[in-house]
Every structure is written in structure tokens, then in C-alpha cells.
Amino acid sequence: MAYSQKVIDHYENPRNVGGFDKDDPSIATGMVGAPACGDVMKLQLKVGANGIIEDAKFKTYGCGSAIASSSLVTEWVKGKSIDEATLIKNTDIAEELALPPVKIHCSILAEDAIKAAVADYKKKHSS
Amino acid sequence: MNYFELYNLPAQFEIDLDKLKQHYQTLQKLTHPDKFASASEQQKRMYLTKNSQVNDAYSVLRMPVARGEHLLELRGIELANEQDTVGDVGFLMEQMEWREALEDADSIKVLEQLVADNHKTIQKQEYEIAQLLLKNTESDNHEAAQELRKMKFMIKLASEIDSKLERISDVS
Numbered sequence: 001m002a003y004s005q006k007v008i009d010h011y012e013n014p015r016n017v018g019g020f021d022k023d024d025p026s027i028a029t030g031m032v033g034a035p036a037c038g039d040v041m042k043l044q045l046k047v048g049a050n051g052i053i054e055d056a057k058f059k060t061y062g063c064g065s066a067i068a069s070s071s072l073v074t075e076w077v078k079g080k081s082i083d084e085a086t087l088i089k090n091t092d093i094a095e096e097l098a099l100p101p102v103k104i105h106c107s108i109l110a111e112d113a114i115k116a117a118v119a120d121y122k123k124k125h126s127s
Numbered sequence: 128m129n130y131f132e133l134y135n136l137p138a139q140f141e142i143d144l145d146k147l148k149q150h151y152q153t154l155q156k157l158t159h160p161d162k163f164a165s166a167s168e169q170q171k172r173m174y175l176t177k178n179s180q181v182n183d184a185y186s187v188l189r190m191p192v193a194r195g196e197h198l199l200e201l202r203g204i205e206l207a208n209e210q211d212t213v214g215d216v217g218f219l220m221e222q223m224e225w226r227e228a229l230e231d232a233d234s235i236k237v238l239e240q241l242v243a244d245n246h247k248t249i250q251k252q253e254y255e256i257a258q259l260l261l262k263n264t265e266s267d268n269h270e271a272a273q274e275l276r277k278m279k280f281m282i283k284l285a286s287e288i289d290s291k292l293e294r295i296s297d298v299s
Contacts, residue, residue: 038283061226
């Protein structure tokens with residue numbers, strides 16, 4: 001199967017690989033996994049006091065499309081508020097990376113990772 | 128279609144794999160299209176359909192995850208869509224650690240240890256799934272479906288360990 005140029009670019013030069021201390025109150029951590037292909041994705045957001053995402057890092061074990069989807073998302077969320085970040089749709093990711101239908105679940109994984117991270121942040125700050 | 132019935136096996140998770148193989152070979156012979164060269168077109172089509180059912184059923188019954196899912200389907204349990212993501216953080220953290228260990232593994236010895244650990248985990252999962260499916264209550268069946276989803280991660284991991292082991296063995 002042929003990967004698009006954008007997928008290859010993100011796969012070969014992934015942006016923002018790594019992680020933050022998950023116990024830091026300003027860090028939101030989202031973990032998700034796709035049973036169909038065994039992919040695991042960790043997305044972490046560094047959220048400022050004003051609710052704006054200052055930085056993002058990811059670590060993904062999976063195929064090229066899963067890595068590209070998470071890499072792209074770390075670029076997209078920066079500068080957005082956490083609520084704006086949850087508006088990113090898997091279809092936007094799939095379109096940007098020109099993912100074929102069999103790889104759509106990789107973009108869903110990335111969307112769910114954002115939602116999981118934001119939920120983690122809200123949970124941390126609810127009490 | 129009930130694959131257990133087709134193979135004359137009890138509809139349960141733990142099956143006799145030798146018996147399954149024997150029945151497969153018998154059913155293969157009985158339905159093999161080559162045997163019916165002189166049959167009518169209609170009969171040939173019928174045997175062809177039967178033959179592909181025999182093959183489909185075999186590929187499902189011989190693999191634990193597929194067998195478990197088939198059993199749950201027969202029990203009317205709706206299985207989660209493949210696109211549904213898993214959100215069990217503890218489990219996913221463990222998966223992350225497995226992947227990191229695999230990434231760091233740089234010798235045949237370390238990889239063989241991973242194979243052994245992975246195998247042990249899968250056996251444990253299989254045992255737990257068997258217990259849940261044996262109880263066969265609504266909640267146990269749902270839990271079994273969850274455990275089957277988790278087992279898929281371990282099986283995927285097993286194949287990744289194997290391919291890294293192959294690569295390293297080729298070099299040395």
C-alpha cells in the first residue's frame with residue numbers, strides 16, 4: 001500500500017516525539033489503543049494557566065499512519081484551547097494525510113487521544 | 128452459521144484441537160470441488176459453497192481470539208467495532224512498556240525472554256477468557272469480549288517480537 005507524501009514526511013521526521021511528567025498538574029495525558037492492529041498511542045499536552053495548549057508530545061507504537069496521525073495532531077493542538085482541541089475531527093486528520101479507508105482507524109485513534117488527554121486534564125482540575 | 132456445529136464440536140471456548148484438525152481433513156475431503164468433476168453445475172456450486180464454509184470455520188475455530196468472538200456472536204453479544212479504541216489506561220501503560228522493552232531489546236537472549244513472558248501472558252489471558260465464557264452470564268460474556276480485545280494486543284506484540292528476533296538472527 002502506498003503512503004502519501006505527508007504520511008512519509010511525518011513518519012520519517014516525526015514532530016514532538018517524547019513525553020512529559022504525567023504527574024505534573026499542567027500536563028494532560030491521553031492513552032488509547034486500537035485492538036484491530038495493536039497500536040498504542042500516548043498523547044501529552046502541556047496546558048498553560050489560561051487553558052491554552054503550549055506544547056504537545058506523543059509516543060506511538062504502530063504503523064506509519066498511526067505515527068503520522070499523532071505527529072500531525074501535536075502540531076495542530078499547539079496554541080489552541082483545550083476545548084478547541086477537542087473539535088479536531090478524525091476526518092480532518094485523514095484528509096490532511098490522505099489516509100486510505102483501511103487506515104481511517106489511525107486517525108480515529110489520534111482524535112480519541114486528544115479527547116482522552118482533555119478528559120484527563122479536566123479530571124485533574126475538577127477538585 | 129454455527130461453526131461449532133459444522134465441525135460437530137461442543138460450542139465452547141476450549142476445544143480439542145486434534146479433533147478439530149481431524150474433522151477439518153475429513154470435511155475437506157468430503158467437500159473438495161475436485162471430487163465433483165462430473166457433477167452438475169448446480170451441485171458443483173453447492174460443494175464449492177460448503178467447501179469455503181469448511182475453510183472459514185477452520186480458520187475461525189483454530190485461533191483462540193476468533194473462536195472466542197464467534198462464540199460470543201452465537202450468544203448474541205455485540206462485539207465492539209474494530210474502530211472503537213481501548214481506553215483502559217493501566218492496560219495501555221503496560222502495552223507501552225512492552226513496546227519499549229521490545230524496542231530496547233538488542234540480543235537474542237533478551238528477545239527470547241520477551242517471547243517467554245509474552246507467551247505466559249497470553250496463556251493467562253486465554254485461561255481467564257475460558258473461565259468467563261464457561262460462566263456464560265451476560266456480564267461475564269461482556270467481560271470476555273473486553274479480554275479478547277486485550278488479547279489481540281498481546282498477539283500483535285508476539286508477531287512483532289518474532290519479526291525482530293528473525294531480523295537479529297539473520298544478522299548474527
